[in-house]
Amino acid sequence: xxxxxxxxxxxxxxxxxxxxxxxxxxxxxxxxxxxxxxxxxxxxxxxxxxxxxxxxxxxxxxxxxxxxxxxxxxxxxxxxxxxxxxxxxxxxxxxxxxxxxxxxxxxxxxxxxxxxxxxxxxxxxxxxxxxxxxxxxxxxxxxxxxxxxxxxxxxxxxxxxxxxxxxxxxxxxxxxxxxxxxxxxxxxxxxxxxxxxxxxxxxxxxxxxxxxxxxxxxxxxxxxxxxxxxxxxxxxxxxxxxxxxxxxxxxxxxxxxxxxxxxxxxxxxxxxxxxxxxxxxxxxxxxxxxxxxxxxxxxxxxxxxxxxxxxxxxxxxxxxxxxxxxxxxxxxxxxxxxxxxxxxxxxxxxxxxxxxxxxxxxxxxxxxx
Numbered sequence: 001x002x003x004x005x006x007x008x009x010x011x012x013x014x015x016x017x018x019x020x021x022x023x024x025x026x027x028x029x030x031x032x033x034x035x036x037x038x039x040x041x042x043x044x045x046x047x048x049x050x051x052x053x054x055x056x057x058x059x060x061x062x063x064x065x066x067x068x069x070x071x072x073x074x075x076x077x078x079x080x081x082x083x084x085x086x087x088x089x090x091x092x093x094x095x096x097x098x099x100x101x102x103x104x105x106x107x108x109x110x111x112x113x114x115x116x117x118x119x120x121x122x123x124x125x126x127x128x129x130x131x132x133x134x135x136x137x138x139x140x141x142x143x144x145x146x147x148x149x150x151x152x153x154x155x156x157x158x159x160x161x162x163x164x165x166x167x168x169x170x171x172x173x174x175x176x177x178x179x180x181x182x183x184x185x186x187x188x189x190x191x192x193x194x195x196x197x198x199x200x201x202x203x204x205x206x207x208x209x210x211x212x213x214x215x216x217x218x219x220x221x222x223x224x225x226x227x228x229x230x231x232x233x234x235x236x237x238x239x240x241x242x243x244x245x246x247x248x249x250x251x252x253x254x255x256x257x258x259x260x261x262x263x264x265x266x267x268x269x270x271x272x273x274x275x276x277x278x279x280x281x282x283x284x285x286x287x288x289x290x291x292x293x294x295x296x297x298x299x300x301x302x303x304x305x306x307x308x309x310x311x312x313x314x315x316x317x318x319x320x321x322x323x324x325x326x327x328x329x330x331x332x333x334x335x336x337x338x339x340x341x342x343x344x345x346x347x348x349x350x351x352x353x354x355x356x357x358x359x360x361x362x363x364x365x366x367x368x369x
Contacts, residue, residue, distance in 0.1 A: 004069065015275070030045070108120040187234060196238065233260065279361060
């Protein structure tokens, strides 16, 4: 029986651990604290900081781990791929690729000028004045999720936004990007031998009071997208960043039917989209990923046939207070729901503004469009 180590124990990692359990693998998990459901889902758990490469490497050797992986975490992917390379374990992408996708400055520099790229500038100076036309997005160069991100519409607001980004950057740097005035979508894909073999576009609905923070993902086959532009932009980034195999997630803006890549990373997203996709067309991306990674079975995917339009809606609340799930109303027809906490638990700050505390999955009703 192969031994698989998952880095992290948050709900998204717990789903991967549970899938591996169902597939018959022996599961191991590590995290800095036993503060997520993955710790109990794994057959073996130990408190180890996932970015402590020396400690993680020793744990892999001591337990004769056959593969190390993670889902939904940019922080974990460079470590997983670096150690997989060093210890000759299976992996989809190189450490260099995983690092670039976890560092917005590196990703933008490598993809500068290619199809779907976005103009950018990098600074460590709060008094920096951009040459990019306003509005702009300011982000930490090495941030994850929505931490430290600001939409800036005037030069007077820029210094505070840069400071916020720098404070949320481990490297003390901010990236300023052109604001793409279009609609936002998520793209979940799968790459085999350098080619995008699976592409599924979902609409993103954000909270009106918190720009950029996700409220809903919607998969509706009746909505038409400029797929040629979307796939061309993603394929250009795959080739430039050398994402040759495995899952890929991209956050994309579409303006005048032209796709621009906001984020791209060689992993599953942190929004449980593999669950939504399985309800939509029955493709089990987690299963296909692990068979590809661990057994070298190249996946095949469902052709467009009978599908179920679906919605994944997040429950969110301000962090650093106790959670009261009684405030949320379960949507009609809900087929799956999940709570990140027990009733009355303290909400941990993740983006620090309006954090996910659970989700619902339910069939799409046309009045929701």
